[in-house]
Structures are given as C-alpha cells and as structure tokens.
Amino acid sequence: MLREGPPTGPSRPGFWRSPLRGPWLTSVFGAVLLVGIPVLFVTGLLSYAAYNPDLAGNDQTPDKGWLGFCLFAWPTDPYWLYRLNQGVHVTLGIVLIPVLLAKLWSVIPRLFAWPPVSSVSQALERLSLLLLVGGVLFEFATGVLNIQLDYIFPGSFYVLHFYGAWVFIGAFVVHIAFRVPLVIRTLRSGALRNELRMPGRTNAAPGDETGLVSPNQTPPTISRRGALGMVGAGSLVLLAVTAGQSIGGSLRSTALLAPHGQEPGPGPNGFQINKTAAGVGIRARDIGPGWRLVVRGGGRERIFTREQVLALPQHGAALPIACVEGWSTDDQEWSGVRLADLAALVGFADRVPGVFVESAQRGGAFRSAMLRDNQVRDVRSLLALRVNGADLSPDHGYPARVIVPANPGVHNTKWVTRLTFGESA
Incomplete structure (x- = not known):
C-alpha cells in the first residue's frame, strides 16, 4: 500500500494549497515560541514550587521522583513575587495562543506526511511531533479552562498540568534539536527583511525539502507580512484584555478575560474573590x-x-x-x-x-x-x-x-x- 503513494486526503501533496506556507513563515512563528515557551515553562515550575507540593497536606502529585528537583522553600520576599510570576505565566500563555495556532496551521502538512515512517530518525521525529502537538494543546487547553472555569478536572489540575508540562517540554527539546538549524538558516538568509518590506501580495514560497510548500498553490490573498500582522494583532488584543487582571489599578477594568469576575462591590472588602462563603x-x-x-x-x-x-x-x-x-x-x-x-x-x-x-x-x-x-x-x-x-x-x-x-x-x-x-x- 505504501508503494501506491499516499491515500486520498490530507496526505496528498496537493491537499494543502495555501501559498503562505513555507520554512520562512514557520521559522518566524517558531522563533517566537522558542523564546516564549521556555519562559512559560520556568514560570510554571516556579508556580508549582510556590504551591509547596512537597509538604504533607498540600501534595497530590504521586511519585514525582527526580522531577521534584525544581522544588524549594518558597520565599516570602519580595512579597509580590508570586503575583509577578503568575501574572507573567498566565498573561504570556494567553498572548501566545494566536502564535501557537498560526504555527500549527503552518506545519499541518507535516502532521500528515507520507509515508508515516521511513527511518528510525524520522520515527523519532514523528513521535516527538505527536507528543509536542498533543502536549502543547493539552497544556494550553487545561490552563485556559482552569482560568475561566475553575476546578473542572477529574483529579488535581496541578497534577495534570505538572506531568503534561514535562511531556511537552521533553518533546519540545527533541523537536528543537531536529529543527533549530533550519530555523537559524532561514532567518539568517535575509528573507525576514525582504518579506517585511514587500507591500501587498507576495509571491508563493519557493519549493523546499520540508514538505510545507504545496505544489498546487492557490493565488495569494494576503501577504506573509499581513499574516504576521494579523497574528501579532491578535496577541496584542489578548494582552490588552488580560494583563490588567495582574497589573491592577485602573487597568483592572480592561481585563475582559479575567476569570470568575466576582467583584464584591465598593467598600473595604470590595476586591476580587475566588470562592464565596x-x-x-x-x-x-x-x-x-x-x-x-x-x-x-x-x-x-x-x-x-x-x-x-x-x-x-x-x-x-x-x-x-x-x-x-x-x-x-x-x-x-x-x-x-x-x-x-x-x-x-x-x-x-x-x-x-x-x-x-x-x-x-x-x-x-x-x-x-x-x-x-x-x-x-x-x-x-x-x-x-x-x-x-x-x-x-x-x-x-x-x-x-x-x-x-x-x-x-x-x-x-x-x-x-x-x-x-x-x-x-
């Protein structure tokens, strides 16, 4: 069956027809995530440490083993430390959602590459890709749901998020080892400067060995510069309607995505609560x-x-x-x-x-x-x-x-x- 070529559907080379896809656009989105994801991971580990899960009565995470190396006695100084850490973690996670979705859109042909496995090296890359995509969707989805809907999970959110983060970051490191040389070559080629200067529509990306470029492209309806602008604008909008919940003051009213929205009203006790009596x-x-x-x-x-x-x-x-x-x-x-x-x-x-x-x-x-x-x-x-x-x-x-x-x-x-x-x- 493999000799007959890919089956009808998304594995066919001409199925994905957007002229925007190619190593350049994917590399730009990947570079942003290459910076943002490690910050999310580190602030997430710090948040987990602040939760004091190695204390009896607090811990619901069995068999942490060597994964517990990140735990330490959480300090009380500066007094705003957890506020800053968690504000960065949650706000950055929300802001990166458009970039993440755009990155997944740009590489979707790779998820259906044919044949599924052609070598040991490709098998490892495909496995890391499966864990990467599944892990990142799980982490972002559970994080957003926990922010907006409180504790809706079977079991502890902390346990699920903790182990999910380690699965995802492991796949992320493997994926970087395979792909970062291509990202560096692409971004060093000067294409970024050329693309940003090019007004209106842009030419379809030239063929490449990554399998991202369609041999049967449709006419472009937006430039890659426009695509970047659209994703960037989406992230800025999410920043504008999220960051105020951590910054506070007059910006609190701009936090349209603030969770729960339980504002008791004016007076000495008129500040947000999470759970009512x-x-x-x-x-x-x-x-x-x-x-x-x-x-x-x-x-x-x-x-x-x-x-x-x-x-x-x-x-x-x-x-x-x-x-x-x-x-x-x-x-x-x-x-x-x-x-x-x-x-x-x-x-x-x-x-x-x-x-x-x-x-x-x-x-x-x-x-x-x-x-x-x-x-x-x-x-x-x-x-x-x-x-x-x-x-x-x-x-x-x-x-x-x-x-x-x-x-x-x-x-x-x-x-x-x-x-x-x-x-x-």
Whole structure:
C-alpha cells in the first residue's frame, strides 16, 4: 500500500494549497515560541514550587521522583513575587495562543506526511511531533479552562498540568534539536527583511525539502507580512484584555478575560474573590458567635473566641492576593495576629515551625493548607481579622483568614478554625 503513494486526503501533496506556507513563515512563528515557551515553562515550575507540593497536606502529585528537583522553600520576599510570576505565566500563555495556532496551521502538512515512517530518525521525529502537538494543546487547553472555569478536572489540575508540562517540554527539546538549524538558516538568509518590506501580495514560497510548500498553490490573498500582522494583532488584543487582571489599578477594568469576575462591590472588602462563603458550604453557625479558633502544637492546645483573638497584640501588613488563575488584587491593608505569636502561645517562642491550617469550608478544594516555617516566621504573616479598617466580610474569610507574603491565594486559607504548629495533616 505504501508503494501506491499516499491515500486520498490530507496526505496528498496537493491537499494543502495555501501559498503562505513555507520554512520562512514557520521559522518566524517558531522563533517566537522558542523564546516564549521556555519562559512559560520556568514560570510554571516556579508556580508549582510556590504551591509547596512537597509538604504533607498540600501534595497530590504521586511519585514525582527526580522531577521534584525544581522544588524549594518558597520565599516570602519580595512579597509580590508570586503575583509577578503568575501574572507573567498566565498573561504570556494567553498572548501566545494566536502564535501557537498560526504555527500549527503552518506545519499541518507535516502532521500528515507520507509515508508515516521511513527511518528510525524520522520515527523519532514523528513521535516527538505527536507528543509536542498533543502536549502543547493539552497544556494550553487545561490552563485556559482552569482560568475561566475553575476546578473542572477529574483529579488535581496541578497534577495534570505538572506531568503534561514535562511531556511537552521533553518533546519540545527533541523537536528543537531536529529543527533549530533550519530555523537559524532561514532567518539568517535575509528573507525576514525582504518579506517585511514587500507591500501587498507576495509571491508563493519557493519549493523546499520540508514538505510545507504545496505544489498546487492557490493565488495569494494576503501577504506573509499581513499574516504576521494579523497574528501579532491578535496577541496584542489578548494582552490588552488580560494583563490588567495582574497589573491592577485602573487597568483592572480592561481585563475582559479575567476569570470568575466576582467583584464584591465598593467598600473595604470590595476586591476580587475566588470562592464565596455560600459556594463552599459555609453556614451562618460556622462563622457566628459560636466560632472558635483552636491553636495546637507541642502537646498544648488553646481555644479562643473571636473577641479573645482581637484582644491579642494586633499587627498590620499591606499585601495583595494573587491566584493561580493569574488575577491579583492591589495591596490591601490587613490587620490581625502574627502567626509567629500564635505559635509562641503553644510553646514555640524560639523555634517557629510550619503550621497546618484548617478551614470551616465544607466543599471545594483547599479546605486546608500547610505553610512552611519561613512563612510562619515572617512578621507580615497574619491570621487576619480585618482588612482596610473593617471586619472581614464572610466572602473574604470572616471571622479569620490567613494572609502570607508571596503566597498563592489558595493557601491564604479563609474561615480558619484550627492552626496546628509543628505537625502536618
């Protein structure tokens, strides 16, 4: 059957007829992704490290093995570190979508190359291409869906995204090893300058050995310069309607693609939330007069009413909330009891350990979180009772919530009922 040539359909040389396809256009898109993808990968690993997945109670990723080399004690300085990292990760990922789709469009004839396998080298390249395309579509699709629809996946988004990223980056490295010499030769040829200077329509790309150029091309209806401009404009539009969610301030209103859109309105508690009290099953009696804070550690236990917690030494910290979905708030003025002071109440005055934080929420993810000792020691790490001069609203975690510098929003646990120092879940 192989001797008879490719079957009817996309494997036929004349099936893909666009005159724009060729090594030049593909190389330009590839060069952009060659810069953007590594930045996405590194910021993604840093985001995963900030999530503290090697702490008991936080980790849902089995058998990380040597893939866990990227994990380290996430710092609390600078306090905006996670906000910056996650803002770059999410915004860049959204901005690169038009480039990614254009790159896939430009190389689609290669996905149907015939014969499917002609040598060991080609078999490895084809396998890497399959993993590359499948991996990149999986990573971008799950990332966008998580941003817009919250936790919709069977299992943990972090686990899926973590392993998917390693599969994709492995295929990406193999693909680069095969293709980067061609990209360099093409971009060094001066064709970029010539194409950008050429107005209106352009001539069809000359034949090449890559299999991207159709032998049966249709008349061009747009120049390659126009194609680049269209893709670039798409990326700029996505930047304009995304970046404001991380930058904040007056640009917040421009973030049309900001996830969830839960803006509580004006007032001291008028900044974005991810999950509401009602949405996670908080009942009036859970946060009413009967609420108690249990502080444990070192064989001791203390129980406090909210009034008793308010009677403890109060401190302030100006910190944002930054979430994995890429949105963040401006700095908010929090006040409450330092976590280190609460640790001292159960015997940890000299050696401050990590703390296991538990919430009254009944449904949804992240009902508890583990914080490292360096996070507990930071003087800005609070069990917050008030924000911007007012009591926390129920949706912002009343009666008490955790706020820690540079901490992912999901680990700034709301509706806190128990703090266990020196022990895990």
